[in-house]
Amino acid sequence: AQKVTQAQTEISVVEKEDVTLDCVYETRDTTYYLFWYKQPPSGELVFLIRRNSFDEQNEISGRYSWNFQKSTSSFNFTITASQVVDSAVYFCALSGGLGAGNNRKLIWGLGTSLAVNP
Amino acid sequence: EAGVTQSPTHLIKTRGQQATLRCSPISGHTSVYWYQQALGLGLQFLLWYDEGEERNRGNFPPRFSGRQFPNYSSELNVNALELEDSALYLCASSLGRLEELFFGSGTQLSVL
Secondary structure, eight states: OOEEEOOOSEEEEETTOOEEEOOEEEOOOSSEEEEEEEEOTTOOOEEEEEEETTOOOOEEETTEEEEEEGGGTEEEEEESSOOGGGOEEEEEEEEEOTTSTTTTOOEEOOOEEEEEEO | OOOOEEEOSEEEEOTTOOEEEEEEOOTTOOEEEEEEEETTTEEEEEEEEETTEEEEEOSOOTTEEEEEOTTSOEEEEEOSOOGGGOEEEEEEEESTTOOOOEEOOOEEEEEO
């Protein structure tokens, strides 16, 4: 069975601190995709990143970075020098590889609510 | 370019009634997805439509149904509403087989 676990329900930091959001997944697929989405208070989900299972390179985009480790089935997300605007709920998600009948059925973690305080 | 739009923003119904939620995908996107975000349960996949046909369905009872129109907009219908149907319903669209989903702001359904 596929599963995504975001063990941190809520995180509160002070502006400019670095913060890491954990994501651990379970899947039997050899090909799969991992995602991070941000949900600000407006409710609209914003795509942050997609990573396929064959690409373990870490990625950096501005203050955001992602650490994908297949050995530990983790896909962690780090925000460097956090800002108040980063306050949101962050979701990690998993989907099966292309060609699978249910490849559009994203499996979501419960989300981590991040509060960045001034 | 307009994003995914959903209507209404809020919907209040009583138990047993029917609810209709609407979604317009990003222009050019042919796939529409519906998700339910209930408190404490995270995002649950409901339905996926592509090119007017239902492609996949989550673990929800048949009273959750929908359709996709020729212009790729979509409706989600929930019959015989129950209190636990109260949730934020999110619609997303994507272009072809890409997995990147673009989400609307959702419809907050409250069942009293």
